[in-house]
Every structure is written in C-alpha cells, then in structure tokens.
Amino acid sequence: MKRCSLTILAPMAVVTDETGSGRMLAKALFGLLLLFAVLFLSANTLYWPEGWLYVILQSAISGWLIIWLKKHDPALLRERAAFKKPVKGWDAIISIVFSILFLALFVTAGLDAIRYHWTQMSLLPKAIGFAGIILWGYIHFSVLRVNSYVSKIVEVRADQGQKVVSEGPYRIVRHPMYVGFIILFMSIPLALGSLYALIPGAFLVVVLAIRTSLEDRTLQKELPGYNAYAKKTRYKLLPGVW
Secondary structure: OOEEOOOOOOOOOOOOOOOOHHHHHHHHHHHHHHHHHHHHHHHOOOOOHHHHHHHHHHHHHHHHHHHHHHHHOHHHHHHHHOOOOOOOHHHHHHHHHHHHHHHHHHHHHHHHHHHHOOOOOOHHHHHHHHHHHHHHHHHHHHHHHHOOOEEOOOOOOHHHOOOOOOOHHHHOOOOHHHHHHHHHHHHHHHHHOOOOOHHHHHHHHHHHHHHHHHHHHHHHHHOOOHHHHHHHOOOOOOOOOO
C-alpha cells in the first residue's frame, strides 16, 4: 500500500550516492540546522537545555533510521531521499500549510518558554513530552519496517506492484505513521516547556486529520485491495473512535 509520511526536514541538498543515504543525510542535516536556528533565534539565547536535548534526540532518531534503512531497505531510502512534487492539488496545499504551522510551533516555543516566559511548566510534563518523542520514533520505525511503499506525497502506483500492507501497526489502524506524528506534535511543546506551542500543534493535528481522510479516500479509489483492508481494519487513526 502506498502510504505517505510528512517530511519534517525540508529541501534536499545536492548529494548523491547509490543508496540515497547521502541525500537523506544531507536533508536531515539541513533540516536540523534550520530547526536549530528557528529554535534558538526565537529563544534569543543558546542557554536552553530542553532545546538542546530535543535537537540531540531528533538527530539521534533521524540518524538511526537512515542507518537502518540503508542496511535493510535501500530502495525506500532512495524514495525518501528523492525530491517529489505532490501529484494532488490538495496535497500541495496541505504540505504548505503544514510547513508553516510546523515552523510556527518552534517559534512559539522559543518565544514562550525562554524569551518571554509566558507560561511555566514543571519537569513532569517535559519528561512526558520527551517520552512521546521517543514513542514517535518507535512508531516511525515500526511503519518503515513493514511498509516499503511509504512516500512523502499522496500517490498510488498500483501498476508498479504496490500492494496493501496489513502487518505490524497496520493491523491496528490504517494510518499508523500519522498516529506517530500526532503524538509528536503534542509532545514537542511539552518537551520544550511551552503551553502556547500546543496551539499550532493542535492545528497540525487538524491538518493531519484532513490529509488522512483525503488520502484514505484516494487509496480506496485507486489501490486494489484497499477497500477489503479498510473493512477489516475499521479505524484510520484512533481505535474505537475514527
């Protein structure tokens, strides 16, 4: 099954190799540098332990996933390293809105938690936030481990052998990758100590729910076998609810 994953880290640098690991690493490094700049410029200081811990944790998860993919699924690594434009008009719009909201989350966190101290947060919710980020990394890995069709854009290419994936986390919900991102969007504000950053985080969840619905509709129309899978695995994101 062709699944989509949102690309957190942005434009691709021109680095090539046979597996795509160089390009993926370049993208990750570029994204982390951008993230670092947004976080600490909005905070107006480098003294932000939670900010440093988040950047280090995000780097570790991203680096480990690249290493794992290079060894176990280099074709998927090449797919994720490639620059691909959305083929659906609504997907292009959603990607732009998503990027703006994602940057707004980090700008808000820096302004709130460090520069202006609009809100105060204890250690416990910060710890919960970092635990949620680790959980996102585990879910992300669980999806990549069983689904070699994960894509950054919504597209179905059944003529190239794509098929429905129903193993692993896909036994529970139809879009487990997005479940991981929802956890991530709610966890980052907590980890960084910003209640106000939960506002763009909540909007990201709404945008992701819209994309989930539109993607699921596309899969039901274009991917052979998906309708039968959808009848068996009833819920898109949240078991027992939706």
